[in-house]
Amino acid sequence: MIDFAVIGSGISGATISNKLNKKYSIKVFEKAKGVGGRSSFKRYKDKIGFDHGLQYISPRSKEFKSFTKKLIKKRIIKHWKGNHEFLNERVKRNKKHMKLIGVRGNNDISKHLLKNVNCNFQSELSEIERQKDYWTLKFKNKSITYSKNLIITAPFPQVKKLASKFIKTRLFKNKVKMNSSLTVLLITNKTGCKFSSFFTNDNILGWVSNENSKKRFKYNKDLWVLQSTYEYGKNHTDNYRKKRKFYTRVLINKFKKLTKLKIKKVYFSHIHGWKYSSNSKPLKTKSYWNKKLGIGICADWFGGPRLENGWLSANSLYKKINIKI
Ligand SMILES: Cc1cc2nc3c(=O)[nH]c(=O)nc-3n(C[C@H](O)[C@H](O)[C@H](O)COP(=O)(O)OP(=O)(O)OC[C@H]3O[C@@H](n4cnc5c(N)ncnc54)[C@H](O)[C@@H]3O)c2cc1C
Numbered sequence: 589m590i591d592f593a594v595i596g597s598g599i600s601g602a603t604i605s606n607k608l609n610k611k612y613s614i615k616v617f618e619k620a621k622g623v624g625g626r627s628s629f630k631r632y633k634d635k636i637g638f639d640h641g642l643q644y645i646s647p648r649s650k651e652f653k654s655f656t657k658k659l660i661k662k663r664i665i666k667h668w669k670g671n672h673e674f675l676n677e678r679v680k681r682n683k684k685h686m687k688l689i690g691v692r693g694n695n696d697i698s699k700h701l702l703k704n705v706n707c708n709f710q711s712e713l714s715e716i717e718r719q720k721d722y723w724t725l726k727f728k729n730k731s732i733t734y735s736k737n738l739i740i741t742a743p744f745p746q747v748k749k750l751a752s753k754f755i756k757t758r759l760f761k762n763k764v765k766m767n768s769s770l771t772v773l774l775i776t777n778k779t780g781c782k783f784s785s786f787f788t789n790d791n792i793l794g795w796v797s798n799e800n801s802k803k804r805f806k807y808n809k810d811l812w813v814l815q816s817t818y819e820y821g822k823n824h825t826d827n828y829r830k831k832r833k834f835y836t837r838v839l840i841n842k843f844k845k846l847t848k849l850k851i852k853k854v855y856f857s858h859i860h861g862w863k864y865s866s867n868s869k870p871l872k873t874k875s876y877w878n879k880k881l882g883i884g885i886c887a888d889w890f891g892g893p894r895l896e897n898g899w900l901s902a903n904s905l906y907k908k909i910n911i912k913i
Pocket of ligand 1: 595596597598599600601617618619620624625626627640641642643644645646711712713714741742743746769771815862864865866886887888889893894895896898
């Protein structure tokens, strides 16, 4: 039996696993095919691809700044230089924040942290049961794992569904509202575009990223990531699957109209809905640990809407485990 089973390979799961792995036997279980969670990188071919979820990192806390500095030195992440346009008053104030991205893709940090960790993909945890002093974990693919302790790093509604039967905590009484959004990945003809990213003040299309400007690859076509606003995502993410073409067209048309770029041909498009994109209201606590039950929770939604909040939450949980185990 292993000491810890960690559910999720996003920044929270990767950070806590990296630390636990130095002292305990652990296994990571991830429902997707690869690492990164909401910081995933969607490969098109070879090195060419899109940052599907997380766009960039702007470190704010001292601890996270120091962590990212080390990653820059190790060439895991780098600065995203270029021409970042801010057409939205609210965002304008953040203009000075540096923008860090993965050298190959924005799941590079998770990849780096999980390098020596036993990871199991396409393993979606569907049910947990508590025996006297261990957990039985049942997965959708019918496999079963036994673990002394369990760490869950999924978005709030998913953690609540899995664990609220066992954890009688005030944590689940919180109203954590996770915003939704739609993302379109797009390949077009070369446009000669001069911007690297583009925040709008539109109520449908919120953000555009010029993936070629990240200088990870050279390609004779332009790659774009178009993200809807939360406002638009709130009303349309639940039913986008039934009308993929329609929503893709809505975002592409907005993109053309707002940027006035000469888009003559669309070679590839893909739409994805993020039901649980992020939580903008921080909770009072940064993580949860119950030593008696051997269960912990860490995730970005404890602290806010950014990757850094997941990293801080995982560090907070690790401290609690180390003191209390
Ligand atoms: C579109 C979008 C844009 C964003 N832009 C930015 C940005 O520019 N800057 C920024 O700092 N942040 C941004 N974020 C937020 C950032 O992506 C998150 O804060 C961060 O990735 C959260 O990491 P996490 O590990 O806490 O959660 P996640 O990355 O969601 O990791 C949880 C993992 O658990 C897995 N999982 C869930 N349930 C199960 C289960 N039952 N069994 C097995 N595995 C399971 C999931 O597949 C996932 O991999 C953005 C998010 C989105 C969606």
